[in-house]
Amino acid sequence: MYLPEELDYISLMGLGRDHPQDADAARVAVLGFCTTQYYAAVLRGLGRAGGFPVVTYEPEYNTVHQTVLDQQSPLYSFQPDFVVFLTAVQALRDVLLSSEASDRAQVAERQADELVSLIRQVARIPGVTVVVNEFVAPYERAWGNFSARVDGSLPRVVSEINGRLRSVAAGAGNVYLVDTDYIASWIGKRFWFDERLWFYSRSFCHPEALPQVAGQAMDIFRAVKGRGIKCVALDLDNVLWGGTIGDDGLEGIRLGELGDGEAYVQFQLWLKELRSRGIILGICSKNDEQKALEPFRKHGDMVLRESDISCFIANWDNKADNLRTLARRLNIGLDSVVFLDDSPFERDLVRELAPEACVPELPEDPADYVPYLESLNLFEAVQFSDEDRKRADFYRANILREDEQQKFTSVEKYLVGLNMHADFERFDDHHLPRITQLVQRTNQFNLTTIRHSVAELRAYAEDPDYFPYYVTLNDRFGENGLVSVVIGKRDGEQMEIVTWLMSCRVISRRLEEFVLDELVETAREAGIAELRGSYTPTEKNGLVSKHYERLGFLLSEELPDGRTTWKLTVADHVPSGAPIRRRVAA
Amino acid sequence: MTREEIFQGMKGVFEEVLGRPVELHDETTAADVDGWDSVAHVMLILASERRFNVRFESSEIANAANVGEFVTLLESKTSQARRPGGAARQSAP
Secondary structure, eight states: OOOOTTTHHHHHHHHHHSOOOOOTEEEEEEEESSHHHHHHHHHHHHHHTTOOEEEEESSSSOOHHHHHHHHHHHHHHTSSSSEEEEEOOOHHHHHHHHOGGGHHHHHHHHHHHHHHHHHHHTTTTTEEEEEEEEEOSSHHHHHHHGGGGTTTTTHHHHHHHHHHHHHHHHSSSEEEOOOOHHHHHHHOOOHHOOHHHHHHHOOSOOGGGHHHHOOOOOOOHHHTOOOOOOOEOOOTTTBBBBSSSHHHHHHHBSSSSTTHHHHHHHHHHHHHHHHHTTTTTEEEEEEOOHHHHHHHHTTTTSSOOGGGGGEEEESSSSSHHHHHHHHHHOOGGGGGEEEEOOHHHHHHHHHHHHHSSSSOOHHHHHHHEEEEHHHHHOOOSOOOOHHHHHHHHHHHHHHHHHHHHHSSSOOOHHHHHTTTEEEEEEOOGGGHHHHHHHHHHOOOSSSSOOOOOOHHHHHHHHHHEEEEEEEEEEEEEEEEEEEEEEEEEETTTTTEEEEEOOOOOGGGGSHHHHHHHHHHHHHHTTTOEEEEEOOOOOOSSSSGGGGGHTTTEEEEEEEEOEEEEEEGGGGGGOOOOSSSSOOOOO | OOHHHHHHHHHHHHHHSSSSSSOOOOBBGGGGHHHHHHHHHHHHHHHHHHHTOOOOOOHTTTEEEEEEEEHHHHHHHHHHSTTOOOOOOOOOO
16 A cells, blocks of 8 residues: 655554544454564554544553463454554574574474464364464574575575465465565665564564565555455656657657556566556546557557557546546446556645546656655555456457447347356355355445355355355356356245355446345255345445345335345246256266 | 754654654753654654764764753764764765
8 A cells, every 4th residue: 555655664653543433444463472562553554544434452562472372362352354464583582592503403393383373273263364474584594595405594584484374374274374485685784683673572583574564464455355456547758668659659669668658568577467467457548649659559569559458538627537437437436446647746636636546656657656655565465366367358359338228229138248147056175265265355236245264155156055255257248257146045934045256347338137036946856945034334435335226126124224134935926038058067 | 953952952852753843941851752762762863864964883883862961972973973984874875
């Protein structure tokens, strides 16, 4: 998350002096093998500055083991959303170097085992996400460059423990690592390590580095909560190429070997890599559209092509309005868009008029674009699936569909013309990562917003009392991927719809009606007489407040907290006639 | 830098770290100032290192018991720092 540079560690600690009062603040437990106060204060400061408030819990100094092992400890009553483990290579060093050389291997293994078991224990807290700082590679090398080859040497032990941490994270589903060594190297280990502060106050790094370290944990929190950056909206002139396409023409712009043209090629390659991991690219430029498209179509050194851009806006309107249009057309929140423009005027205008968008500075020299933007860590990922790889294509196809829709007078005719097919299948292992992702991230079309864990979702798949279904959709523009999840639970002759959610990219396609048809059919076959659904309002799901009403359910109860419950008699249900055909499993 | 200039600078450091104006005298100790705990103490050391471009030795970190001693320490350091080889900590980029 981009923050103004003037927010250094001292001002952040000031901002984070008190815990926020927000009821929806994220609850973060900070467990450290070092002092945690500085880190926790900076984390709270970052949360406050970045609109992601956090309250923290820290056990007494040096009591991590007792706190985790005692089920009655305040850690568990705190009910953390996130637990952060702060590691300190200095602490590891002190233990390792004070043991006999012959015991080193054993000592190292015991340290690793203990840490891993603490992480596993904490990861079992319902709904928790665990973030672990990897160990920073030490500056001490008793064997010089040869050290990493020596069993039991500090550098070797650190790299082995980090390896263990990576396998724990890979196997867990709710454990993420902060690559602390990357941050320390970037800042410079000469600045990172300050032994005076380790001796005096058990600080694992110079506090100057804390905004980076805590900031990257914060980036992970945001990504887990589905509040990360989804789209890069780009200006064109002096961003993707040097010069002005309108004035300099196709031959005059700097791109490739001409002048600083290579820097723009590197920047485009960097963007292309982001696109291939699922970040959407959009254009937001003051230009004549045909002229703006020319380099994409005709310039031999362009890396990005028209097909890489999910939404292309080039006109003379103000950029704040254009960004809103872009977000609306892509059906994403403006707060998930980062806007890159070389003009300080445009950046300020957007910060002023579209404050939800993330608008970092951009260095003067295009050669600094990538290093600077990388230093902001804007694109944190908490998982990566085939679905992500294709995401930018999905969004592009969506815009094409929308353009097509404008040609049709009747929406119904348009939907029929889409030739939609859908899968409606019980959960299986293969689809579980994407199902989990949808369950964790979907905010708008989500009736109950229950964030089931991977383990729970897997358990439903095997439980005959559960009806856990995923839905995929394809049409003549291509695959939309796995876009909807519905989970029913048997309660005698009734089925409680625990979860019903759908990706916003397939809204207004009558897919929810198709899902209901299939669900009713499933219920009928299982001898169920009545479906019951409920709507739990959140800040973001107003879209579906009338979902059950629209589908023909009857209101049974309106609770004081705004929750409504609904029922539908299976025998009364009339198939919707939604123009979507179920694909038969191969 | 005069003692008075350093004293005024220290007031700025306290304000920066504690987030509010504080009344300081040479005799003021941690017990007299709300919020001057061990965490704030380290921050005061680091913030004054940054402001005066000096570096405290390990032995000095714990020793500055009252404001006057703090200022005296800084006085000797700022005069050292002006000599070539004076031990100022460069800030991270």
